[in-house]
Amino acid sequence: MHPFTKHRRESVAALGEEKLIAAIRRWLGAASPRTPFGIGDDCAVLAPSRGRQLITVDPVIYGRHFDDAVPPRGVAEKLLKRNLSDIAAMGGRPVAAVLALTLDARTSVAWLEKFYCGLAACARKFDVAIVGGDIAQANGVLAANLTLLGEATGPRVLTRTGAKIGDAIYVTGVLGGSRASGHHFRFTPRLAEGRWLARRKEVRAMMDLSDGLAKDLFALAPPRAVAALDAAALPRRTGVGVRGAVADGEDYELVFAVARRSAEDAFTRAWHRAFPRTRLTRIGHFAAAGRLPPGALNLGDYRGYEHLR
Amino acid sequence: MHPFTKHRRESVAALGEEKLIAAIRRWLGAASPRTPFGIGDDCAVLAPSRGRQLITVDPVIYGRHFDDAVPPRGVAEKLLKRNLSDIAAMGGRPVAAVLALTLDARTSVAWLEKFYCGLAACARKFDVAIVGGDIAQANGVLAANLTLLGEATGPRVLTRTGAKIGDAIYVTGVLGGSRASGHHFRFTPRLAEGRWLARRKEVRAMMDLSDGLAKDLFALAPPRAVAALDAAALPRRTGVGVRGAVADGEDYELVFAVARRSAEDAFTRAWHRAFPRTRLTRIGHFAAAGRLPPGALNLGDYRGYEHLR
Numbered sequence: 190m191h192p193f194t195k196h197r198r199e200s201v202a203a204l205g206e207e208k209l210i211a212a213i214r215r216w217l218g219a220a221s222p223r224t225p226f227g228i229g230d231d232c233a234v235l236a237p238s239r240g241r242q243l244i245t246v247d248p249v250i251y252g253r254h255f256d257d258a259v260p261p262r263g264v265a266e267k268l269l270k271r272n273l274s275d276i277a278a279m280g281g282r283p284v285a286a287v288l289a290l291t292l293d294a295r296t297s298v299a300w301l302e303k304f305y306c307g308l309a310a311c312a313r314k315f316d317v318a319i320v321g322g323d324i325a326q327a328n329g330v331l332a333a334n335l336t337l338l339g340e341a342t343g344p345r346v347l348t349r350t351g352a353k354i355g356d357a358i359y360v361t362g363v364l365g366g367s368r369a370s371g372h373h374f375r376f377t378p379r380l381a382e383g384r385w386l387a388r389r390k391e392v393r394a395m396m397d398l399s400d401g402l403a404k405d406l407f408a409l410a411p412p413r414a415v416a417a418l419d420a421a422a423l424p425r426r427t428g429v430g431v432r433g434a435v436a437d438g439e440d441y442e443l444v445f446a447v448a449r450r451s452a453e454d455a456f457t458r459a460w461h462r463a464f465p466r467t468r469l470t471r472i473g474h475f476a477a478a479g480r481l482p483p484g485a486l487n488l489g490d491y492r493g494y495e496h497l498r
Numbered sequence: 499m500h501p502f503t504k505h506r507r508e509s510v511a512a513l514g515e516e517k518l519i520a521a522i523r524r525w526l527g528a529a530s531p532r533t534p535f536g537i538g539d540d541c542a543v544l545a546p547s548r549g550r551q552l553i554t555v556d557p558v559i560y561g562r563h564f565d566d567a568v569p570p571r572g573v574a575e576k577l578l579k580r581n582l583s584d585i586a587a588m589g590g591r592p593v594a595a596v597l598a599l600t601l602d603a604r605t606s607v608a609w610l611e612k613f614y615c616g617l618a619a620c621a622r623k624f625d626v627a628i629v630g631g632d633i634a635q636a637n638g639v640l641a642a643n644l645t646l647l648g649e650a651t652g653p654r655v656l657t658r659t660g661a662k663i664g665d666a667i668y669v670t671g672v673l674g675g676s677r678a679s680g681h682h683f684r685f686t687p688r689l690a691e692g693r694w695l696a697r698r699k700e701v702r703a704m705m706d707l708s709d710g711l712a713k714d715l716f717a718l719a720p721p722r723a724v725a726a727l728d729a730a731a732l733p734r735r736t737g738v739g740v741r742g743a744v745a746d747g748e749d750y751e752l753v754f755a756v757a758r759r760s761a762e763d764a765f766t767r768a769w770h771r772a773f774p775r776t777r778l779t780r781i782g783h784f785a786a787a788g789r790l791p792p793g794a795l796n797l798g799d800y801r802g803y804e805h806l807r
Binding site: 201202204205206209224225229230231232233234235236237238239240241242243244245246247248250252253254274275276278279281285287288289291294320321322323324325326327328329330332334336338339341346348349350396397497 | 510511513514515518533534538539540541542543544545546547548549550551552553554555556557559561562563583584585587588590594596597598600603629630631632633634635636637638639641643645647648650655657658659705706804806
């Protein structure tokens with residue numbers, strides 16, 4: 190659905206700011222608590238956190254993260270879920286979100302209604318309160334920035350730091366072809382898996398895959414180490430080659446390092462009991478730099494998604 | 499300073515994402531804690547909150563909130579301070595912020611350096627940690643959305659709700675001419691005043707002035723009430739008329755309702771002891787709708803800043 194309208198009467202400019210905010214509150218419904226715990230004051234008020242907090246921000250921008258082929262509901266889901274995926278990557282649970290919208294005056298009210306109703310449904314599903322936001326105008330733009338607040342669910346927050354040379358590399362789900370398949374807005378963030386993994390001592394470091402293994406794995410690698418991947422082992426989406434699996438991006442899967450000395454078999458058995466329907470694949474290990482085993486995939490030959498071109 | 503460059507070598511596109519993020523960490527310096535408490539992981543990690551939390555988000559957009567006449571440092575200060583003003587309006591203290599940047603590939607690195615160094619200096623001044631963010635690309639756009647997390651400083655969070663008919667209306671500072679005078683990026687958010695006011699029982703409701711009295715006061719008025727203002731009492735910036743004082747917007751002053759039965763004299767004496775240099779003006783009171791006293795300024799004759807036009 191195209192987000193801009195040629196008919197002024199169908200635009201946000203015709204509706205005006207005050208009525209638009211009233212409509213947004215209606216569209217969000219139960220996903221937005223009452224003032225001052227939700228929209229309508231200078232700040233939203235949140236209860237004290239129970240433990241350490243997590244915060245992340247990610248946008249969706251028309252022409253970059255979505256186009257007319259993605260339904261407005263899918264745009265909203267993608268926005269919330271890519272932030273949820275960041276919370277999942279630390280083993281946390283989501284709590285509350287604020288949404289900053291930047292839009293052209295020609296933005297269609299019908300598009301926005303579908304967007305906000307989709308956001309509300311997704312927020313209720315994942316137990317996120319939409320507590321506030323902002324609306325600003327800019328010509329030719331339709332962008333939404335969502336800041337998501339979460340909290341730790343256990344004694345440990347799992348970070349990107351901590352992998353060691355020799356650790357096995359595991360990934361959830363299948364990789365590649367996210368855009369072409371619609372996975373980029375239909376995926377389910379790995380929240381339950383992330384929480385479970387944060388409680389497993391043999392898991393040393395974790396992140397979510399957003400720009401593709403070829404780029405993201407550098408952030409997970411220990412100092413002076415490289416990822417030695419087995420190309421044949423890569424779990425690929427149907428019709429996707431090795432290049433797509435490592436470079437397409439927007440996988441929103443978890444990738445993590447498991448201490449090899451631990452009983453990997455026991456780990457994978459426990460995984461399959463906990464998540465019988467979530468694919469888990471051992472795709473390689475971290476090797477000392479300059480000691481890439483023969484036959485290992487050289488990620489240096491590929492590039493993940495580049496944000497500034 | 500113009501934010502876009504014609505010379506590719508001076509642009510963020512030439513620098514590339516990875517080096518830009520490294521530069522941002524350098525520019526932010528001590529204003530950004532180390533990973534995972536700052537930039538560099540899927541989420542930033544924050545300590546548990548001490549009390550109830552406050553969250554707000556506001557943007558600055560090129561062509562709307564700033565232009566080439568505002569120095570990049572001033573843009574950054576405006577961005578952080580307009581969010582701080584929202585925290586001040588609830589009587590809170592700021593804690594941490596995340597920054598979502600949307601930029602054109604032609605954005606000049608020199609402009610961004612001044613922007614981030616200005617943000618860092620302002621963040622240190624107001625004791626805010628810049629803990630994370632996001633960078634996304636969009637053609638012809640330069641926009642920054644800052645989400646600010648704060649917390650309550652006392653037993654009470656002061657909201658927009660609670661004023662009663664008969665309450666006196668007070669405002670800090672002077673009003674109008676914010677754009678023309680440069681106040682819109684040079685102002686100091688009223689954090690100390692806000693905290694103090696939240697502890698005074700006679701203060702019933704408060705907000706900050708961003709769109710002008712003519713629009714904002716409707717949000718502070720109790721049900722079935724109107725603001726009866728004394729035009730002659732309005733504290734106006736030099737050279738500004740009544741219309742400017744109520745309609746220009748971007749004042750970033752506090753406006754609040756004080757219970758009239760309380761000893762207003764004692765309240766103002768206590769104020770002047772606490773804030774000898776912050777002007778405080780009683781500009782009117784809330785009257786029952788339809789009972790505007792003769793001679794009172796009718797705010798319905800004016801309009802504050804309209805966001806969607």
